Amino acid sequence: xxxxxxxxxxxxxxxxxxxxxxxxxxxxxxxxxxxxxxxxxxxxxxxxxxxxxxxxxxxxxxxxxxxxxxxxxxxxxxxxxxxxxxxxxxxxxxxxxxxxxxxxxxx
Amino acid sequence: xxxxxxxxxxxxxxxxxxxxxxxxxxxxxxxxxxxxxxxxxxxxxxxxxxxxxxxxxxxxxxxxxxxxxxxxxxxxxxxxxxxxxxxxxxxxxxxxxxxxxxxxxxxxxxxxxxx
Numbered sequence: 001x002x003x004x005x006x007x008x009x010x011x012x013x014x015x016x017x018x019x020x021x022x023x024x025x026x027x028x029x030x031x032x033x034x035x036x037x038x039x040x041x042x043x044x045x046x047x048x049x050x051x052x053x054x055x056x057x058x059x060x061x062x063x064x065x066x067x068x069x070x071x072x073x074x075x076x077x078x079x080x081x082x083x084x085x086x087x088x089x090x091x092x093x094x095x096x097x098x099x100x101x102x103x104x105x106x107x
Numbered sequence: 108x109x110x111x112x113x114x115x116x117x118x119x120x121x122x123x124x125x126x127x128x129x130x131x132x133x134x135x136x137x138x139x140x141x142x143x144x145x146x147x148x149x150x151x152x153x154x155x156x157x158x159x160x161x162x163x164x165x166x167x168x169x170x171x172x173x174x175x176x177x178x179x180x181x182x183x184x185x186x187x188x189x190x191x192x193x194x195x196x197x198x199x200x201x202x203x204x205x206x207x208x209x210x211x212x213x214x215x216x217x218x219x220x221x222x
Contacts, residue, residue, distance in 0.1 A: 049208040
């Protein structure tokens, strides 16, 4: 199985900050990488697919990059509604696997 | 508007069975892969299974192989998860989700396995 490792596991940031979250795959997955946002008590929401393509309706302050084994999710200017937990997921091979999550908290 | 609505969750004893349903609307159900993803209390996301548009291909995470069965009814635009031989480790919120990669998610159904 492909292991997905996210870092950091949590971070504190202020509104307006630029935030970067990293996801590393245990083997190459091309660009078969997606990012999700989840708020407490809510279902996950899709943000990015194919490593860098924004899902419909996702604000442009979110961006994704990377290929192979190393990927990043960047929020260019953190907004109050962005405080949440973020997950990456590889869909290159089965079983599809998620990273452990990164909790973004208010500083 | 894409809608996915799970049902069938509840409390079940260890060793018991439960069948989850996911009613889909707002899109052409028969054109999309469909998945089940679960989240144990206070934990991260775990992909459980998915099924191809026509039901001809199914994939499972190792921990549920032989115990869970994913199926679909394209005429009823519904997705199902039959869960047998349940253990406490299966306690989670179960989400249905559309596509590979996952694009839209339901609100989830809580399954609690406890005596």
